[in-house]
Amino acid sequence: AVRISLKKGLSIRDKMRAAGVLDDFLRHIKYDPVKKYQPRQG
């Protein structure tokens, strides 16, 4: 088996919060973590 070492950066959320853009981003996109999994019939 092949072993790939994973790096751990800052989460995007933390970086966007630090840049002061997170709240607006989450408000704007009506964030829901499960939206990622909603397949839509093409």
Add this chain to the structure above:
Amino acid sequence: SVVRQPITNHLDSSYFGEISIGEPPQKFLVLFDTGSSNLWVPSTDCKSPACFNHAKFKPSASSTFSPGGRSCTVSYGSGSVTIALGWDTLRIQSITVTQQEFGLSQEEPTQPFYFADFDGILGMAFPSLAVGGTATALGGMLEQEQLAEPVFSFYFSRQPTYEYGGELILGGIDPRLFQGDIAWAPVTQKLYWQVALEEFAIGQSVTSWCSQGCQAIVDTGTFLLTVPQEYLESILEALGAQETSYGYAVDCADTHSKPHIAFGIGGARLALPPTAYVLNSHGYCTLAMEGTYLPSQDGQPLWILGNVFLKEYYTAFDMANSRVGFAPSA
């Protein structure tokens, strides 16, 4: 009709590893995401700000690149990533997949990608989820017999650093990375790595929330634990948390006195101690949880097991038998 998956992935995870594409190899840091199925990297055609600060694939610099002539759109919540499809050699250490189909991004939304530490995404969910019906990287590895076994597994360190956050094992399971036996659960919907959640417990008491069945998606591309919104209030109360603009705040001093929470999966009870589900950021403590209003495809309450859970449980993904295995991490 074609199932087009709008991957509105908010990519708040932050674990990534190196791949290379092309001849000579062009290197990229990618998020290995079990919650999606497309492989794409930024390209020199991309003029978005998110591409400025990331590695970009240069087709003309690769002697083995062939353009696909097709493009598709992978929608990521706040915008869409437009990718042109092409084929080239994918390498991940000793693994080589020739003529692997992949996406070259033409346009990326600044948020969230400008802020990502990784360049692109290597999706590891099922082929049926791949936008544009593109061939998946894992499919290429299996087809070209690049994997010792049709299995891959993740270990996420409990004390991650930038240099070492954990390991992805392609082609097998590493017994040094977990303790005890692996509890296996069958995949219930071959789009994602989704399993049945048989029960959820807080401390010693098993809630009735999953008595009619719950589903859980195992997603390395998500950082937090996601719980169905309808249960969030009860969880906050049981764990002594207050909602603030920074999340669900708890008193750091109480962390060790809080109850374990546990997930019944594959006949095993997978418990998380409070040190796993309480995040302490410079002395400000919050629950590593968020709510979702959306159910699973079959209407059952849907939970997402992100990195917070995966740090405690070494997780194996068996592509041959469509099942997910969990064992306490070493």
